[in-house]
Amino acid sequence: MSKTDDLIIQLSGSPVRAPLRQRRLAAIATLAMLVPVALFLAEFGMRRGLMSAWSNPVVILKTLLPLGICGLSLVLLLRLIRPEARIGRAGYGYAAPVAVALLLWAGAFISRAPQARFAEVGTFSLTECLGSILMLSIVPLVGLLMLARQGASTAPQLSGALVGLTAASGVTAGYSLFCTRDNPLFFVTWYGVAILIVTVVGAIVGRRVLQW
Amino acid sequence: MTEDALATLLLAANVDDRQAYAQFLRAVTPIIRGIVRARSRSLAPDQHEDIVQDVLLAIHRKRQTWDPGQPVRPWLYAITRYKIIDAYRKRGVAVHLPIEDYADVLAAEQAADPLAARDDRAEVDHLLGQLDPRSAEVVRALVLRDEAQADVSARLQISPGNLRVMLHRSMKRMAQLGRRGEP
Structure with a gap:
C-alpha cells in the first residue's frame, strides 16, 4: 500500500x-479540415458557375450531405473523448443523410438511360475524385487523431473510425465545390467509397494509437 | 466520501491546489481498490495493487477529460473499468492464475471446469494422459506446479505467446474430455 x-x-x-x-x-x-481544403480550392478553384449550379438541389445536397455527416461525426467524436461517454441513440443521426444519399442514387438510377448511368466513370474521373479526397484527408486524419x-476514449476503434469519418466527409464537402460531376450515381458512390476507406483506416489506426 | 466532496476536491486540483489533488487521489484509492478486487478475481491478488496504481496513473494522465459540469464517479468508474480490461489483456490472464481461479475463467467460457470439478488426482492424470506430451507438461508445470511462465517457456522452448495458447487449448480439450467421461 x-x-x-x-x-x-x-x-x-x-x-x-x-x-x-x-x-x-x-x-x-x-481548422485541420479547412486549411487543406482552402489550399486545394485556392489552387484549383471552385467549379465554374457554382451559384447557378446550386439552382439544382442535387448539387446543393452534394455538399450538404457530407457536411452533415462531418458535423455529426465531430460531435460524436468529441463526446467520446470522455471515458464514461457513449454514443447511444445519436448514432441514428446518420440515418437521415444516408437515406437521402441512397434515394438520390436510386432516383438517378431509375431516371437515367442505361448508357448514361455510369458514363462518367473512367480512370481520370476516379483518380481525380478518389485521389483528391484521400489526399485531402491525410492532414485532418492525423490532426484529429492527435486531438483524440x-x-x-474507452472505445479507441470507434473513435478512430469517427476521426476518419469526420476528416473524410469534411474534406469531401469542400471538394464537392470543385467537382463538376453531378450525377448521384457517380458522386454518391465514389464519395462514399473514399469516405469509407478513410473511415476504415481511421478505425485501424485508432485502435492502436487511441489506447491509453 | 460523497460525490460532491470528490468533485470539490478535483475542481480545486484543477486550479493548482496540490493538496486537494493528493486528497482526491487518496479518497478515490479505496473506491478503486474495491472495484479492482471485485472485478479482477481471476487475477492474482498480488497484482490487484498494480492495477490500482495503473488506474491512479490513468486518472492522472487523463485528468483533463473530466468535464467539471459532469459527475465525477461515472468518469472514475469508466477509467477503472477500462484499465481493468487493459490489465487482463496485458497479463494474458491464464498464466498468472492459480488453478482454482483459472477455473472460473474457463467455466464462464466452457461451463465446465476440467480440473476443479475433479480434485481426484488420478482423474486429472488420466485426462492429461490423453493430451500430447508437450501440452500435458505445459499444464502440469503452469497449473499443477504453479511454475513461472518464463521458466516453463525457457525450459520447453516455447514462446510465451504460444505457451498461453497451448495452455488455453489444453484446458479446453481437457474440459471436453472430462465431459465425455461423465455419465
Whole structure:
C-alpha cells in the first residue's frame, strides 16, 4: 500500500492540466479540415458557375450531405473523448443523410438511360475524385487523431473510425465545390467509397494509437 | 466520501491546489481498490495493487477529460473499468492464475471446469494422459506446479505467446474430455 501512497504523492506534485474544452477542440478540428481544403480550392478553384449550379438541389445536397455527416461525426467524436461517454441513440443521426444519399442514387438510377448511368466513370474521373479526397484527408486524419489522443476514449476503434469519418466527409464537402460531376450515381458512390476507406483506416489506426 | 466532496476536491486540483489533488487521489484509492478486487478475481491478488496504481496513473494522465459540469464517479468508474480490461489483456490472464481461479475463467467460457470439478488426482492424470506430451507438461508445470511462465517457456522452448495458447487449448480439450467421461 505504501507504494500506492508514494505514487499519489508523486502524482500530486505534477502541474495541473486544464479540462479539455469541447469548443476549442471543435475549432482546431475544423481548422485541420479547412486549411487543406482552402489550399486545394485556392489552387484549383471552385467549379465554374457554382451559384447557378446550386439552382439544382442535387448539387446543393452534394455538399450538404457530407457536411452533415462531418458535423455529426465531430460531435460524436468529441463526446467520446470522455471515458464514461457513449454514443447511444445519436448514432441514428446518420440515418437521415444516408437515406437521402441512397434515394438520390436510386432516383438517378431509375431516371437515367442505361448508357448514361455510369458514363462518367473512367480512370481520370476516379483518380481525380478518389485521389483528391484521400489526399485531402491525410492532414485532418492525423490532426484529429492527435486531438483524440488527448482524450480518453474507452472505445479507441470507434473513435478512430469517427476521426476518419469526420476528416473524410469534411474534406469531401469542400471538394464537392470543385467537382463538376453531378450525377448521384457517380458522386454518391465514389464519395462514399473514399469516405469509407478513410473511415476504415481511421478505425485501424485508432485502435492502436487511441489506447491509453 | 460523497460525490460532491470528490468533485470539490478535483475542481480545486484543477486550479493548482496540490493538496486537494493528493486528497482526491487518496479518497478515490479505496473506491478503486474495491472495484479492482471485485472485478479482477481471476487475477492474482498480488497484482490487484498494480492495477490500482495503473488506474491512479490513468486518472492522472487523463485528468483533463473530466468535464467539471459532469459527475465525477461515472468518469472514475469508466477509467477503472477500462484499465481493468487493459490489465487482463496485458497479463494474458491464464498464466498468472492459480488453478482454482483459472477455473472460473474457463467455466464462464466452457461451463465446465476440467480440473476443479475433479480434485481426484488420478482423474486429472488420466485426462492429461490423453493430451500430447508437450501440452500435458505445459499444464502440469503452469497449473499443477504453479511454475513461472518464463521458466516453463525457457525450459520447453516455447514462446510465451504460444505457451498461453497451448495452455488455453489444453484446458479446453481437457474440459471436453472430462465431459465425455461423465455419465
